[in-house]
Amino acid sequence: MEKLWKCMDCGKEFKCPSDLEIHRCNHTGERPFTCSESGNGFTWSSHPLSHQRVHTDKRPFKCSNYRKFYKSSRKLMLHQYIHSDDLTFHQRVHTEERPVSCPKCGKRFTTSSRLWMHWRLHSAKKQFTCPDCEKGFTNTSELLIHQRVHNRERPFPCPECRKGFAQ
Secondary structure (H helix, E strand, C coil): CCCCEECCCCCCEECCHHHHHHHHHHHHCCCCEECCCCCCEECCCCHHHHHHHHHCCCCCEECCCCCCEECCHHHHHHHHHHHHCCCCHHHHHHHCCCCEECCCCCCEECCHHHHHHHHHHHHCCCCEECCCCCCEECCHHHHHHHHHHHHCCCCEECCCCCCEECC
């Protein structure tokens, strides 16, 4: 029988104590591994190494079918997933086909990864609240754009008729 190490906060079990130690960082917010260039903190020891590619232009992951290189294996896998379909992502862009739809709002996307990015907007905590109408937003830039409605600010004029728009 295998010994399991249990997290006292959430009850999740691990096969070795080092995995539990890393998992505990999720609860404590600790980021013991840092990037020497930017100072960003990470939970896993391998993450600062892959993060370093943000500061350089190294792209060690190559697609076997295309002459494309990627900074992370995740982005290469996403590229390969997109191009594994009969109708490639690039073809979808040109044909404007959007076969994947959001179950919450119905908005359509070219790939499931784009849907996933969109879905985060629905599930994200809306911690930035408009003081005028109490509508919630996931980030400050969305809130600032929204507040133009209340301020009647229209910084973007139409080049044809000069009518102003908030966005």
